[in-house]
Amino acid sequence: MPLVALRDEALGYGAGAVLRQITLSVAPGERVVLLGRSGAGKSTLLGALHDRIVGGGHRVALVPQDHALVPQLSVRHNVLMGRLDDRSAAYNLTSLLRVRSRDRAEIDAILDRVGLGEEAPRAVEGLSGGQKQRTALARALYRGGAALIADEPVSAVDEGQAGRLLDEMSAAFGTAILALHDVGQARAFATRLIGLRGGRIAFDAAPGEIGAGELERLYAA
Incomplete structure (x- = not known):
């Protein structure tokens, strides 16, 4: 049984949809990484998945992109x-x-x-x-909690430290859904990569099944 599932949904804030025709499910034990250019909808999708998992009665640990700390x-x-x-x-x-x-x-x-x-x-x-x-x-x-949702959680640290922190996340949470900007880090961490482009899912597969050409197209202007 999936931890969370979306079926042919439009997602966004206010009156406008950022993502359309989104269908995906995440099973317990998966490590999912969202990839895509800035503005592709990664944060929007993370927010929707967070709300659905919490709404399903599960505990979620969250690392938002703006940190949400009390200064x-x-x-x-x-x-x-x-x-x-x-x-x-x-x-x-x-x-x-x-x-x-x-x-x-x-x-x-x-x-x-x-x-x-x-x-x-x-x-x-x-x-x-x-x-x-x-x-x-x-x-x-x-x-x-049952899952970690993190939006660019290692973007402000060096590569070596990022690897160690991602290892901490992997060890602490059986299920994790992250947005990352570094493709190498994403490949090393994920059991599954989801690429977002043009308001839709461009690919959804294991890291070893995604070639360099698909990644180039994902980030192409």
Whole structure:
């Protein structure tokens, strides 16, 4: 049974459809990467899949492209927010004053894994773009869930660090749906690549089944 399925759907914001005739399903255990030029509709499709999975009663960890962090709060507090909906209002309020030791230990272990251990008490507003991106990923790792949905989660870090972070995602989540701009990273991570062009799905196949010509056409002007 698929975790999520779309059937011949038009997707977009407001009155305009960005994507049309979208039919796809994602099964538990798949690692799906969306490819395409800027504006092809990757974020739109990720948003639709996120909403459907959550609507189906599943827990989802999310790494949005804009990070969705609170600048004035520390890295540690921003990661803590990954589980706000698991706890009472009183618990969350007191955690703003002082993070409990059991939460701190778990969060700091995750921050070490993404290379931010020394930044835990630092306000997010003082971080670099790559550090903010890793904070958002740490929040998703702390949240956990049936699936990870991430929109360009390693675009602001170097190639070696990106590979390590993608490995962390793969190990932490049985199912993942990502948008990536680097084709090499996508091929290494994915069990399935979906290319978007002209408002439609241009291809949907295993990485080994997609040739260089198809990728060139996907990104052609």
